[in-house]
Amino acid sequence: MPALTHRTFLTVLSAALLLSTSAHAATPAAAVPASCGVTLDQKAWMFQGEQGFYYYGDELSGRWMNRPWNEARAAFVPAAVTLAAALKAHGVTLVLAPVPPRSFAQPHLNLQNPTQKAFDLPGAQGFYRALVSDLRAAGVPTADLLAPALAQGDAGVFRQDIHWTPEGAQAAARATADAVRAAGQKAGSAPFVSLRAGTLTRQVQDQPVLGQIQMLCGLTVPPETYSDYQAVPAAPLVAGAGNFGASEGTVRWAFGPVATVSFVTASAGKVTVNATFETPIAGQAVEVVSGGKVIDTISGLKLGENVTRAWTVDAAAGQNSLDLRFADYNGGQTSFAPGDSRPMAVIFKTLNVQGSGGAADLIKLQASGDLLGGAADTVLVGASSSLPSLNYAGFLQTELSRRIDNVSFGGAGVFSSLKDYLLDEAYAQSKPGTLIWQIPLLGGDDTAESDLRFITAAARGAGAEVGRASGAGNARVTVPGLTAGAARVRVGDPATRTVTIKVTSDQGTREFRVTNSERMTHRQEFLLDLGGLGAVTAVEAAATGTLDLNVVK
Numbered sequence: 189m190p191a192l193t194h195r196t197f198l199t200v201l202s203a204a205l206l207l208s209t210s211a212h213a214a215t216p217a218a219a220v221p222a223s224c225g226v227t228l229d230q231k232a233w234m235f236q237g238e239q240g241f242y243y244y245g246d247e248l249s250g251r252w253m254n255r256p257w258n259e260a261r262a263a264f265v266p267a268a269v270t271l272a273a274a275l276k277a278h279g280v281t282l283v284l285a286p287v288p289p290r291s292f293a294q295p296h297l298n299l300q301n302p303t304q305k306a307f308d309l310p311g312a313q314g315f316y317r318a319l320v321s322d323l324r325a326a327g328v329p330t331a332d333l334l335a336p337a338l339a340q341g342d343a344g345v346f347r348q349d350i351h352w353t354p355e356g357a358q359a360a361a362r363a364t365a366d367a368v369r370a371a372g373q374k375a376g377s378a379p380f381v382s383l384r385a386g387t388l389t390r391q392v393q394d395q396p397v398l399g400q401i402q403m404l405c406g407l408t409v410p411p412e413t414y415s416d417y418q419a420v421p422a423a424p425l426v427a428g429a430g431n432f433g434a435s436e437g438t439v440r441w442a443f444g445p446v447a448t449v450s451f452v453t454a455s456a457g458k459v460t461v462n463a464t465f466e467t468p469i470a471g472q473a474v475e476v477v478s479g480g481k482v483i484d485t486i487s488g489l490k491l492g493e494n495v496t497r498a499w500t501v502d503a504a505a506g507q508n509s510l511d512l513r514f515a516d517y518n519g520g521q522t523s524f525a526p527g528d529s530r531p532m533a534v535i536f537k538t539l540n541v542q543g544s545g546g547a548a549d550l551i552k553l554q555a556s557g558d559l560l561g562g563a564a565d566t567v568l569v570g571a572s573s574s575l576p577s578l579n580y581a582g583f584l585q586t587e588l589s590r591r592i593d594n595v596s597f598g599g600a601g602v603f604s605s606l607k608d609y610l611l612d613e614a615y616a617q618s619k620p621g622t623l624i625w626q627i628p629l630l631g632g633d634d635t636a637e638s639d640l641r642f643i644t645a646a647a648r649g650a651g652a653e654v655g656r657a658s659g660a661g662n663a664r665v666t667v668p669g670l671t672a673g674a675a676r677v678r679v680g681d682p683a684t685r686t687v688t689i690k691v692t693s694d695q696g697t698r699e700f701r702v703t704n705s706e707r708m709t710h711r712q713e714f715l716l717d718l719g720g721l722g723a724v725t726a727v728e729a730a731a732t733g734t735l736d737l738n739v740v741k
Contacts, residue, residue, distance in 0.1 A: 213408070214408050214409065214410045215407045215408060215409055216240065216409070216410075217240035217242070217347060217348055217409050218239060218240035220236060220401060220405070220407060220409065221405075222236070223405075224236065224401060224404070224405035224407060225298070225301070227404045227405055228242075228397070228400060228401070228404065228405075229301065229303065231400075231404055232397075232400040232404065233245035234396075234397050234400055235248065235298070235301060235303060235304055236298060236301075237295075237296045237297050237298050237304065238296040238297065238298055239296045239347070240347045240348070241290075241294075241296040241347045241348075242347065242348050242349075242397040243290070243291060243297070243304070244350055244397070244630075245303075246289075246630045246631050247289045247290060247291040247350060247630065248291055248303055248304060248306075248307045250307070250308060250311070250312075252629050252630070252631075252632060253602065253631075253632030253633070253636035254632055254633050254636065255636070257311065257312070257315035258315060258318075260632075260636070261315060261318060261319045261322065263636065263637065263640075264319070264636075264640070265319070265322045265323055265326060266326075267637075267640035267641075267644070268282075268284065268323060268326075268328050269323075269326045269327070269328060270644055270717075270719070271640070271643055271644050271647055272327070272328045274644055274647035274648045275623060275647045277648075278619050278647070278649070279619060279621065280619050280620060280621065280622070280623050280647075281329070281371050281372070281373060281621060281622050281623070282328065282329070282623050282625060283329045283330070283331070283364070283367050283368050283371055283373075283622060283623070283624045283625070284323060284328060284329065284330040284331065284367075284624075284625050284627060285330075285331045285333060285360065285363075285364045285367070285570075285624055285625065285626045285627065286316070286319060286320065286330070286331075286333065286627045286629055287333055287352070287360070287573055287626060287627065287628050287629060288312075288316050288333060288334045288337055288629060289312075289350065289628075289629060289630050290345045290350060291307060291309075291312065292309075292312045292313055292316055292334060292337075292629075293334060293337035293338050293344070293345070294337070294341065294342055294344070294345055295307065295309055313334065316334045316629070317332075317334065319629075320332050320334075329367050329368070329370060329371035330367060331360070331363045331364040331366065331367035332363060332367075333360045333363050333364070335363070336359035336360060336362065336363050337352075337356065337359070337360075339359075340355065340356060340359050343355050343356070344356030344359060346390065346395070346412055346414070347412060348390075348395045348397055348398060348409070348411070348412055349390070349394055349395040349396070349397065350630065351394075351572060351573050351578065352573055352578065352580075353414050353415075353578070354414060354415050354416075354417045354578050354579050355415070357573070357578045357579055357580040357583055358382070358417070358579070358583045360580060360583075361580055361583030361584045361586075361587055362583075362587055364584060364587075364624060364626075365584060365587035365588050368566075368588060368622060368624070371622070373566075373588075373621065373622050375588060375589045375590070376565075376566075376588055376589040376590025376591070377589065377590075378421065378589055378590055378591055379421070379422040379586075379589045380419045380420065380421055380422055380582070380585040380586045380589065380591075381419065381420055381421075381422045381426050381452055381586065382417050382418065382419045382579060382582050382583055382585075382586045383417065383418060383420065383426060383427075383428050383450055383451075383452050383507060384415050384416065384417055384430075384450060384507065385416045385417065385418045385428035385429060385430030385448060385450045386415075386416045386429075386430015386431045386446070386447065386448030386450060386509070386511075387413050387414070387415060387416060387430065387431065387446070387448070388413065388414055388415075388416045388430070388431055388577070389410075389411050389412075389413050390411040390412045390413070390414060391411065391529075392411050394411075394572075395411055395412070398411060416428075416430040416431065416448075416577075417579040417582060417583070418430075418579065418582060419579060419581070419582025419583065419585045419586055420548075423545070423546055423548075424453065424454040424455075424544075424545025424546050425451060425452070425453050425454070425459070425541065425543045425544075425545035425546040425547065425548060426451065426452050426548060427449065427450065427451040427452075427541040427548035427550060428449075428450050428451075428550070429442075429447070429448070429449055429450075429539065429550045430447065430448035430449075430450060431443045431446060431447040431448060432447055432536075432550075433530060433532070435550075435551055435552070435553045437551075437552070438537065438551065438552070439535050439536065439537055439551065440535070440536050440539065440550065440551045441530065441532045441533075441534075441535050441536075442465070442512060442514070442532075442533050442534050442535070442536060443517065443530060443531045443532060443533060444514040444516065444517025444518075444520055444531045444532075444533035445513065445514055445517065445520070445531070445533075446511055446512065446513050446514070447511075447512045447514070447533070448509050448510065448511050448512070449461055449509065449510045449512070449539070449541065449550065450507060450508070450509040450510075451503070451507070451508055451509075451541050451543075451548070452506060452507045452508070453503050453504075453505060453506070453508065453543055453545050454505065454545050455505050455544070455545070456502070456503060456504050456505045457502075457503060457543060457544045457545075458500055458501070458502065458503070458543065458544070459500070459501055459503040459508065459541060459542070459543035460498055460499065460500045460501075460541070460542045460543070461498070461499045461500075461501075461510055461539075461540070461541050462497075462498050462538060462539070462540050462541075462542065463495075463496070463497050463498075463499070463536060463538055463539050464494060464495065464496045464497075464536065464537045464538035464539075465494075465495055465534040465535060465536045465537060465538075465539075466489075466492055466493055466494050466495065466534065466535060466537070467489045467491070467493070467533070467534045467535075468491065468518075468524050468525075468532070468534075468535070469489075469491075469516050469517070469522050469524060469533070470489075470490065470491050471487075471488060471489065471515075471516075472487075472489040472514065472515060472516060472533070472534065473485070473486065473487035473488070473489070473514070473515035473516075474486045474487075474489075474495075474512055474513065474514055474515075474533075474534065475512075475513040476497075476499055476510060476511070476512055476513075477510070477511040477513060478499070478501045478508075478509075478510050478511075479501070479508075483499060483501070484497065484499060487515075494537070496538075503543065512534075514533035514534065516533070517531040517532060517533035518530060518531055518532040518533075519531050536550075536551060537551070538551065539551050564590070564591045564592055564593040564620065565590065565591075565620055565621040565622065566584075566588065566590055566591070566592045566593070566620055566621065566622040566623075566624065567592065567593045567594075567595060567609065567615075567620040567622070567623050567624070568580075568581050568584065568592050568593070568594045568595065568596060568624045568626065569595050569596060569605045569606045569609050569623065569624070569625050569626070570594075570596040570600070570605060570624075570625070570626030570627070570628075571596060571597075571598065571599070571600040571601060571602075571604075571605060571626065571628050572596075572598040572599065572600070573626060573628065574594060574596035574626045575596060575597075575598055576594065580626070581594035581596075584624070592624075593614075593620070595608070595609045595612075596626065597707055599705070599706075599707070600705065600707070601628070601631055601632065601705070602627055602628060602631065602632050602636075602639070603639040603640075603642070603643060604704075604705040604707060604708060606625055606643050607639070607642055607643055607646065607704070607705075607708060608705075608707065608708050608711070610643060610646035610647055611646055611711055611713060611715075635700075635701050635702070635703050637700070638689075638700040638701055638702045638703070638716065639702075639703075641700065641715075641716045641717040642702060642714070642715045642716060642717075644717040644719070645674035645675075645676070645715035645716060645717040646715050648674060648717070650676075650740060651673060651674060651740030651741055652740055652741055653738060653739070653740050654667050654670060654673065654739050654740060654741050655667050655727075655738075655739040656736070656737065656738045656739070657736075657737050658734070658735065658736045658737070659734070659735065659737075660733070660734050660735075661730060661731070661732070661733070661735075662728060662729065662730040662731075662735070663677075663728070663729050663735055663736065663737040664726060664727070664728040664729075664737070665726065665727050665728075665737055665738075665739045666725065666726050667724055667725060667726065667727065667739055668725070669694070669723035669724065669725060670718060670723065670724040670725075670739070670741055671719075671722070671723055671724070672718065672719050672741060673717075673718045673719075673724075673739060673740050673741035674715055674716060674717050674718055674739070674740055675689050675691070675715070675716045675718060675727045675729065675737065675738075675739050676713065676714075676715050676737075676738045676739075676740060677689065677702070677713070677714040677715075677716075677729045677731070677735055677736070677737050677738075678712055678713050678714075678735065678736045678738075679712050679713075679714070679731050679732075679733060679734070679735045680712070680733045680734035680735065681712075681731075681732055681733035681734075682710060682712055684712070684731050684732050684733060685703055685704050685705075685706070686701055686702065686703045686704075686731070687701075687702045687714040687729055687730070687731040687735070688700070688701055688702075688729070688730045688731070689702055689714075689716050689727065689728070689729050690727070690728040690729075690730075691716075691718060691721055691724055691726075691727055692724070692725055692726040692727075692728075693721050693722035693723050693724045693725060694722045694723045694725070695721065695722035696722075698721065700716055702714040702715070702716055714729075714731075718739075727739050
């Protein structure tokens with residue numbers, strides 16, 4: 189491939205941008221025809237709103253944890269009070285951060301659609317405010333995340349999936365930090381900076397409505413783009429890599445069409461970005477842009493050829509960036525790894541930033557410790573809104589000047605990440621001073637009471653044994669009128685996800701389905717708090733395979 193001129197490079201880059209969306213012409217989200225909206229309603233329980241917004245059924249259902257809003261609130265508040273007290277007994281302050289669905293704050297609803305027209309916006313906002321008010325009145329520190337969401341408007345949420353944007357996460361983090369401080373938790377002594385590292389494209393798997401539009405209507409809607417924020421310990425010079433893959437220790441992929449090296453300096457001066465990279469694409473071309481000006485063009489690259497550069501720029505005090513624009517990348521004009529959806533353009537072997545304020549290595553990143561490392565005094569548990577890509581935990585670190593261990597995971601729903609953490613050795617060995625629980629007010633099923641009893645039992649700890657039994661398929665323990673305590677079941681089959689626990693007391697017999705997510709099957713452990721069920725005389729557990737039932741007080 190001959191060397192590319194600047195004009196030719198831009199032509200190739202523009203073509204690559206178009207090709208990256210689909211082999212077919214892309215349709216803007218707002219231009220999807222109403223007939224497709226009807227199909228989504230009928231076949232996918234997804235709804236086409238106005239101005240390119242799409243809603244999922246549970247955002248409009250009027251229910252949480254499989255109950256009408258106010259019934260769910262009445263059940264959740266006393267259980268949260270019990271959980272907070274159980275944690276407080278171990279020196280842990282619980283701070284709640286309930287996340288309002290997008291429909292509560294920014295409803296761009298199509299009122300011609302019966303489901304959307306029936307959505308009760310005043311009822312939704314009333315439910316949220318009452319939930320926060322009730323929790324606070326009961327002594328549970330709780331962040332109001334609806335107020336900042338209303339103030340922020342469209343910028344705080346994605347149009348095509350249920351999550352907040354990083355800007356929405358930042359506003360939520362400020363409100364959450366206020367709740368942490370109101371709970372008496374002092375600011376830390378480890379300041380962080382959240383820098384904007386570049387721009388990312390939302391993965392299609394994170395916006396399932398786009399997949400449904402493709403499958404059901406044959407239309408390709410490009411995923412949304414969003415700002416990539418990263419939190420790093422404050423220093424005279426800090427840096428981050430935007431639209432890059434994760435560090436692999438000695439190498440790191442840069443993604444197309446544009447990857448960014450961002451850095452913040454305390455004072456103006458010369459800053460140098462040192463890089464060594466190679467490309468898997470013959471004829472690759474790279475344009476380097478700083479301050480809107482092209483400072484280097486590298487073209488006609490050969491496979492396996494190492495390129496070494498040192499780009500020195502006059503950096504202003506504050507944030508600066510260096511954009512790397514690639515002519516091609518995996519999934520653009522070339523698919524050198526068709527089974528890999530990542531838009532890989534070049535692979536860096538060296539990438540560091542140096543200035544008078546210090547240096548930052550963007551490949552050999554400083555280890556942050558084990559995912560569930562108990563060293564931090566503040567832990568965040570949550571679901572997909574707390575994943576690193578949206579930087580909610582990072583913004584919390586910036587607001588609170590303290591390290592936060594983020595143990596959230598995607599698909600965790602309301603309870604799973606908290607269950608997982610409270611059963612982990614990290615919690616048992618080093619309990620945090622503050623536990624922030626980010627709670628999605630979406631979804632949940634008829635196991636909600638069992639889930640609340642699970643996390644309460646986990647928070648209380650092991651307890652003294654009052655009875656034990658083992659069996660194949662079921663086990664039963666008789667106890668002498670136990671008014672507090674827990675049932676703890678360990679199963680032999682790691683594929684088991686549900687255990688049924690039957691509790692008999694002077695108030696009758698109740699049956700609970702206790703479930704673990706797929707992420708938690710390795711635990712093979714199921715808990716149920718027995719408080720408030722009367723004087724318990726017998727506990728019976730049933731599950732596939734062998735199991736061990738232990739009743740403690």
